[in-house]
Amino acid sequence: MAIEIPDAALEEIFSRASGPGGQNVNKVETAVQIRLDLGRAGLPERVLARLIALAGRRVTNEGVLVIDASRHRSQDRNRAEARAKLDELIARAAAPPPPPRRPTRPTKASKERRLEGKAKRAGVKRLRRDRPGTD
Template structure:
């Protein structure tokens, strides 16, 4: 049973909302790879969690993408390292970062603005100047 995961100083995910399972990791590793369960699957029961708000849960499920299940769980798999402990720490840190990102409120919608009259006039003057330069590139008429 994993210990609680501290997200911020005010938010902690209790241990009963987390489930860790150790599995064999794929990839290179020689004879040891089939014997040792060093990869970690960390499950966070987000739908039932009381640690984060419902808005944050919605953002978390959207951010999790394929790592989110239909039951409202977030599944983090870690097999980057050779030891169970480092993979466990890696999975917990990745979950922590994901929850921190979900806790950030979305930015307010952009307010539409109009360019100032001076900016419009400068833009049109510059366009006319570029047009005049391009018109001067043509053949010379000797009449």
């Protein structure tokens, strides 16, 4: 299912990144923060609910999804990383959830094998404990 986000729902904010980078850090705004207004994103209800659950604390009380990227020294690479994070999060939310696990019971043969293994191990330990001829 292809999901398109309207440009009106997205906002990119650039700021100075922290960390290494020398003089570049002090003068270039390389860190990127993408803000997606979930109310204007036009996502189906099920996808929106899963997206909010997956995003966790990245969704504000106002219903805005915030994604930060500041690992790279260039603004373009950080912007691409932030978009990739957003795309991956939306793709995970759009994928149908896995079917619930149905509990199964062990077969009779597997129970018997387990008990035979336990008895064999107990016999080995018993032989180690009861040394013949030591009184």
